[in-house]
Amino acid sequence: EVQLVESGGGLVQPGRSLKLSCAASGFTFSNYYMAWVRQAPKKGLEWVATISTSGSRTYYPDSVKGRFTISRDNAKSSLYLQMNSLKSEDTATYYCARHGRLLDFWGPGTMVTVSS
Amino acid sequence: DIQMTQSPASLSASLEEIVTITCQASQDIGNWLAWYQQKPGKSPQLLIYGATSLADGVPSRFSGSRSGTQYSLKISRLQVEDPGIYYCLQGYSAPYTFGAGTKLELK
Numbered sequence: 001e002v003q004l005v006e007s008g009g010g011l012v013q014p015g016r017s018l019k020l021s022c023a024a025s026g027f028t029f030s031n032y033y034m035a036w037v038r039q040a041p042k043k044g045l046e047w048v049a050t051i052s053t054s055g056s057r058t059y060y061p062d063s064v065k066g067r068f069t070i071s072r073d074n075a076k077s078s079l080y081l082q083m084n085s086l087k088s089e090d091t092a093t094y095y096c097a098r099h100g101r102l103l104d105f106w107g108p109g110t111m112v113t114v115s116s
Numbered sequence: 117d118i119q120m121t122q123s124p125a126s127l128s129a130s131l132e133e134i135v136t137i138t139c140q141a142s143q144d145i146g147n148w149l150a151w152y153q154q155k156p157g158k159s160p161q162l163l164i165y166g167a168t169s170l171a172d173g174v175p176s177r178f179s180g181s182r183s184g185t186q187y188s189l190k191i192s193r194l195q196v197e198d199p200g201i202y203y204c205l206q207g208y209s210a211p212y213t214f215g216a217g218t219k220l221e222l223k
Binding site: 044045046047050059060061062095101102103104105106107108109 | 148150152154158159160161162165166169171203205207210211212213214215216217
């Protein structure tokens with residue numbers, strides 16, 4: 001059974017950093033692109049980042065480019081999102097997702113609140 | 117960036133009724149289109165991928181279709197467990213973009 005479990009969310013002040021993790025199991029992690037998607041409270045879904053199987057290629061929307069970094073450790077079946085220079089508009093639930101048939105499996109999410 | 121215009125924003129339907137939700141892409145995305153269902157407090161669940169293929173375990177009353185750059189999700193006979201918010205996603209090119217969502221309620 002495919003499982004994705006995010007961790008690392010919490011309350012952080014504007015301008016500070018936070019690193020999210022996603023533990024994957026139930027599939028061969030190294031064979032799949034992986035992604036992060038976020039959802040602000042009561043809002044829609046926004047794609048945040050995608051990483052290739054080896055980690056050599058990464059993709060971001062303009063809203064987070066230069067501030068967020070996606071990475072992975074295939075030996076640990078883990079995905080990460082380093083978030084720097086956080087803004088109030090980054091407040092959201094962050095989901096880890098497998099990039100199989102588009103985004104075919106999602107974790108339950110971890111909440112990030114950016115506030116002073 | 118590719119824009120996905122989803123409609124309607126909300127709808128209310130009765131049990132056993134046919135429901136259709138559409139997404140209009142701002143340019144050609146081929147079949148790189150997926151549909152998701154999200155229930156309150158839960159993560160999105162994949163329903164349809166490749167515009168028309170049913171994801172594993174999804175009931176056959178859900179179906180997807182494509183006409184040019186317009187994509188549709190159809191629920192053939194609405195059931196009590198189907199209310200939620202439905203989203204389309206284009207995966208043709210980055211930045212990948214979602215539709216704004218359709219809130220489906222039971223009448």
